[in-house]
Amino acid sequence: MDQLLNLIVEEAKTVLKAERATVFLIDKERKELWSKAALGAHKIRIPLDKGISGAVASSGKLLNIRDVYKDPRFNPEVDKKTGFRTRSVLTVPMRNAKSQVIGVFQVLNRIQGNAFDHQDEEILTLLADQATAQVENTHLYQEIRKLAQETIIRLAGAxxxxxxxxxxxxxxxxxxxxxxxxxxxxxxxxxxxxxxxxxxxxxxxxxxxxxxxxxxxxxxxxxxxxxxxxxxxxxxxxxxxxxxxxxxxxxxxxxxxxxxxxxxxxxxxxxxxxxxxxxxxxxxxxxxxxxxxxxxxxxxxxxxxxxxxxxxxxxxxxxxxxxxxxxxxxxxxxxxxxxxxxxxxxxxxxxxxx
Amino acid sequence: MDQLLNLIVEEAKTVLKAERATVFLIDKERKELWSKAALGAHKIRIPLDKGISGAVASSGKLLNIRDVYKDPRFNPEVDKKTGFRTRSVLTVPMRNAKSQVIGVFQVLNRIQGNAFDHQDEEILTLLADQATAQVENTHLYQEIRKLAQETIIRLAGAxxxxxxxxxxxxxxxxxxxxxxxxxxxxxxxxxxxxxxxxxxxxxxxxxxxxxxxxxxxxxxxxxxxxxxxxxxxxxxxxxxxxxxxxxxxxxxxxxxxxxxxxxxxxxxxxxxxxxxxxxxxxxxxxxxxxxxxxxxxxxxxxxxxxxxxxxxxxxxxxxxxxxxxxxxxxxxxxxxxxxxxxxxxxxxxxxxxx
Structure with a gap:
């Protein structure tokens, strides 16, 4: 089921002409954001209260930043670890049907031009909706399988x-x-x-x-x-x-x-x-x-x-x-x-x- | 589950700056294409062997046409019925994991400029992959529910x-x-x-x-x-x-x-x-x-x-x-x-x- 999410991330990278694109989901228990689907980056976990992604996840508002190294909210830890150099960052919240923020969708480094524009914001918001719907569908699917097992065991056990x-x-x-x-x-x-x-x-x-x-x-x-x-x-x-x-x-x-x-x-x-x-x-x-x-x-x-x-x-x-x-x-x-x-x-x- | 498909269609319209965007699925029994998700158009059914969509569905190859009224394959029936005037058309096949064509993804009338360009073709192909994955997921979901019901009935009946x-x-x-x-x-x-x-x-x-x-x-x-x-x-x-x-x-x-x-x-x-x-x-x-x-x-x-x-x-x-x-x-x-x-x-x- 994750294949579809990867397709959405791939599309974000292509359409928004970005070097990287990542869907981060919130792990409430560990108070972290983790990269559920990522193109051009390794799987990572970052603290929920840090950096641009953390800011978007907690405020629920998108951030479009031309040069992140000038932004005090930016957390350079991941760059330090990976050797990647982040420049421009567009991050939008992923909101489910109940309006809860379940993660963020992030694209890094616009390949042409210096920054992501207003239209990119609109497109990434649409893609974030798609990604959210897909994440929720996957949960639903897993719930149904779990339910099928419980039902079978109860009835067979009866x-x-x-x-x-x-x-x-x-x-x-x-x-x-x-x-x-x-x-x-x-x-x-x-x-x-x-x-x-x-x-x-x-x-x-x-x-x-x-x-x-x-x-x-x-x-x-x-x-x-x-x-x-x-x-x-x-x-x-x-x-x-x-x-x-x-x-x-x-x-x-x-x-x-x-x-x-x-x-x-x-x-x-x-x-x-x-x-x-x-x-x-x-x-x-x-x-x-x-x-x-x-x-x-x-x-x-x-x-x-x-x-x-x-x-x-x-x-x-x-x-x-x-x-x-x-x-x-x-x-x-x-x-x-x-x-x-x-x-x-x-x-x-x-x-x-x- | 169809909400996600509608989001994908909406995105196609926005990103490709089209007046209309439609996902058509093949109905094998009736030998028709039917509009599973459509923005800016009514639900329609069209013969599988007619028109641009039919040509893409049967050949499995995309068609990008600047002026459809000059194309002999174009079927003006839908325009006649609806009063809509089709100009440029980009249609790509929807192929599932088994490489079978299950439908087509179509955008009509580029709002800026006369025609859809090569990049639009790439983007719509990506979107078609997303839409296909979503259609297949929905089938899978329905299969599981059907299975749950059969299991329950067999066990409860036992x-x-x-x-x-x-x-x-x-x-x-x-x-x-x-x-x-x-x-x-x-x-x-x-x-x-x-x-x-x-x-x-x-x-x-x-x-x-x-x-x-x-x-x-x-x-x-x-x-x-x-x-x-x-x-x-x-x-x-x-x-x-x-x-x-x-x-x-x-x-x-x-x-x-x-x-x-x-x-x-x-x-x-x-x-x-x-x-x-x-x-x-x-x-x-x-x-x-x-x-x-x-x-x-x-x-x-x-x-x-x-x-x-x-x-x-x-x-x-x-x-x-x-x-x-x-x-x-x-x-x-x-x-x-x-x-x-x-x-x-x-x-x-x-x-x-x-």
């Missing part, structure tokens, strides 16, 4: 009328699935798709009778036959769609209990016969289930869990998936630590978006 | 492990809910939110025991007590979220069995005590259930259904919602006809996105 812990589990296993997929080199869209699809893997449990699904003790062989139908039910619920997300979710639902050594169900597929989506989600699911406390079992320690996964490499799990998983452990651990209520600890646990 | 008919029902009742809300004057975003939230209204049925939920005959008083808990369960599953969609869906789930006259459940609220989202979704749900064939009942005729709803105005249903519903019947009927398998008819039935 299947067994499970509690908040189940939601957290689904959220974590879907993050882990995406991280493993990234490590294995799949493209970002594919990984995002898997992130959304993975939490639906157990939806087929709606087809399993209550007395089997909620049985406190061990299942009888007949009950196991019923339980083992849930991947097929899931594939029926999710299958037959044109959408890639649904197709992925149907595949994960159908094959998440297959094993690398062929001893899984429902089809007894082995190795690469099992779709990679399912091989990834299966490990993410099992790992998270092991380290989490469940009503019917305490949590395994991290050591036990990791040893078990290592032992199952090439048996239950795809060796390549296991390897990718161990390589990204440093990314997985903080998520797990923050979002998993473990053992008997009363430690406060962070919550994802719900 | 709750009772119901069949394809249930999905169709949820899809239809959600369309009807949005149409009623539009008619009642709610803003488009609110209506869209209701469209996505409405299908989740029965998710709480996951908490109702199998033997009650799937009982073929009438429920006993004790079983009704169990069944009537589903709005509360739904509110628990969907509640407590920061997202507007989840909040709306929790409200609809909790109150969709309340009645205008106060005889509903779980709270026995009456009239405007019942949130409007729930009053709308409730009518949409009941209407669709009545006209649909279910395993345990034949479909009511349209006449019977409409009479029943009219009779329940001010009893089960909010009178204003009923009025809005009757006013939009002409929009509801074609959806119902196309997407509802009714009675014993073997007529083919269209499918929504899944």
């Amino acid at each position: 299947v067994e009328y499970k509690d908040y812990d189940t939601r957290q589990h689904l959220w974590r296993m879907s993050q882990y699935s995406a991280l493993i997929a990234q490590k294995m080199g799949f493209d970002p869209e594919w990984c995002e798709n898997l992130r959304l699809a993975a939490p639906m893997h157990d939806i087929g449990k709606v087809g399993v009778p209550d007395n089997v699904l909620n049985k406190p003790g061990k299942l009888s062989p007949e009950e196991w036959v019923e339980m083992k139908k849930h991947p097929q039910y899931g594939a029926e619920i999710l299958g037959g769609s044109e959408s890639e997300l649904m197709q992925t979710s149907a595949i994960v639902a159908l094959y998440h209990h297959e094993r690398w050594d062929g001893k899984g169900y429902p089809k007894g597929l082995k190795e690469k016969e099992i779709p990679i989506e399912a091989r990834i989600a299966s490990l993410a699911d099992v790992f998270d289930a092991l380290v989490s406390k469940r009503i019917y079992k305490p949590s395994f320690s991290m050591e036990e869990t990791l040893r078990l996964i290592q032992d199952e490499k090439g048996k239950q799990f795809d060796p390549e998936v296991v390897e990718a998983f161990f390589e990204i452990l440093p990314k997985i651990m903080p998520i797990m630590e923050a979002y998993t209520p473990r053992g008997d600890s009363d430690k406060a646990v962070a919550t994802p978006s719900f | 709750v009772e492990y119901k069949d394809y008919d249930t999905r169709q029902h949820l899809w239809r009742m959600s369309q009807y809910s949005a149409l009623i809300a539009q008619k009642m004057g709610f803003d488009p975003e609110w209506c869209e939110n209701l469209r996505l939230a409405a299908p989740m209204h029965d998710i709480g049925k996951v908490g109702v025991p199998d033997n009650v939920l799937n009982k073929p005959g009438k429920l006993s008083p004790e079983e009704w007590v169990e069944m009537k808990k589903h709005p509360q369960y739904g509110a628990e599953i969907l509640g407590g979220s920061e997202s507007e969609l989840m909040q709306t869906s929790a409200i609809v789930a909790l109150y969709h069995h309340e009645r205008w006259d106060g005889k509903g459940y779980p709270k026995g609220l009456k009239e405007k005590e019942i949130p409007i989202e729930a009053r709308i979704a409730s009518l949409a749900d009941v209407f669709d259930a009545l006209v649909s064939k279910r395993i345990y009942k034949p479909s009511f005729s349209m006449e019977e259904t409409l009479r029943l709803i009219q009779d329940e105005k001010g009893k089960q249903f909010d009178p204003e919602v009923v009025e809005a519903f009757f006013e939009i019947l002409p929009k509801i009927m074609p959806i119902m006809e196309a997407y509802t398998p009714r009675g014993d008819s073997d007529k083919a039935v269209a499918t929504p996105s899944f």
Whole structure:
């Protein structure tokens, strides 16, 4: 989505005949302006209360300066660091629909002539509106994806009328699935798709009778036959769609209990016969289930869990998936630590978006 | 989302000093170009194989013409209709990332000077890239919303492990809910939110025991007590979220069995005590259930259904919602006809996105 913003910045440079053009966004928490899109400059962060950009961001009024080194507001720090020599500067505020300033649009060094003129001010203001609309669209887009994930997790988690812990589990296993997929080199869209699809893997449990699904003790062989139908039910619920997300979710639902050594169900597929989506989600699911406390079992320690996964490499799990998983452990651990209520600890646990 | 496209068109007009600027998109089915965004002109449709725009759309090459009336490719039809007099025309193709031409960007009548120059060509090409990216983003956005709806309906429909008919029902009742809300004057975003939230209204049925939920005959008083808990369960599953969609869906789930006259459940609220989202979704749900064939009942005729709803105005249903519903019947009927398998008819039935 940022491609469009880059196009707008490129246009500013061309149309206004500037050496550099940059969109800076306000980072409220860090009280900084950061270069979201820049042509002819490196990515930079500058204090929100300093320099020309800071002045425009806080006043909300444009500044058109012929020679910045004569302006006391100018902050020469960036020039000092980069070796660039700023001369003329035109900076306009970026105002959203609620009239809040979300950043500034800046062009530096008019190539022909000494300064930017009044028409340039008008044009850059128009471009700033475009850039603002684009930034807001991108936020909206990200919000919708986040919302889609929350909705999927709540609905998929509702299947067994499970509690908040189940939601957290689904959220974590879907993050882990995406991280493993990234490590294995799949493209970002594919990984995002898997992130959304993975939490639906157990939806087929709606087809399993209550007395089997909620049985406190061990299942009888007949009950196991019923339980083992849930991947097929899931594939029926999710299958037959044109959408890639649904197709992925149907595949994960159908094959998440297959094993690398062929001893899984429902089809007894082995190795690469099992779709990679399912091989990834299966490990993410099992790992998270092991380290989490469940009503019917305490949590395994991290050591036990990791040893078990290592032992199952090439048996239950795809060796390549296991390897990718161990390589990204440093990314997985903080998520797990923050979002998993473990053992008997009363430690406060962070919550994802719900 | 179209606001950004309008900004780009506005900019083209300003920067290129043109009397008019228009983005035309290709409508493949109708073999036409239509003005998606236009400044200084009315919305128009022109044949894809005619005129300057048609030539640019089919060749994929820009045309910069000083005096169009001397050009045999020029189609004077639009001028004749509108009374506008076209002089100079610059038209560039809009190419997407796959290099397909999806439309053209056109500016008319250079205000200063007789013709658009080479630099104008470069700038308009840049603007065309921006406009294209924006059109593609909008499509992507719409795709994601569609996907969110399909996902919600599949998962919510899975709750009772119901069949394809249930999905169709949820899809239809959600369309009807949005149409009623539009008619009642709610803003488009609110209506869209209701469209996505409405299908989740029965998710709480996951908490109702199998033997009650799937009982073929009438429920006993004790079983009704169990069944009537589903709005509360739904509110628990969907509640407590920061997202507007989840909040709306929790409200609809909790109150969709309340009645205008106060005889509903779980709270026995009456009239405007019942949130409007729930009053709308409730009518949409009941209407669709009545006209649909279910395993345990034949479909009511349209006449019977409409009479029943009219009779329940001010009893089960909010009178204003009923009025809005009757006013939009002409929009509801074609959806119902196309997407509802009714009675014993073997007529083919269209499918929504899944």
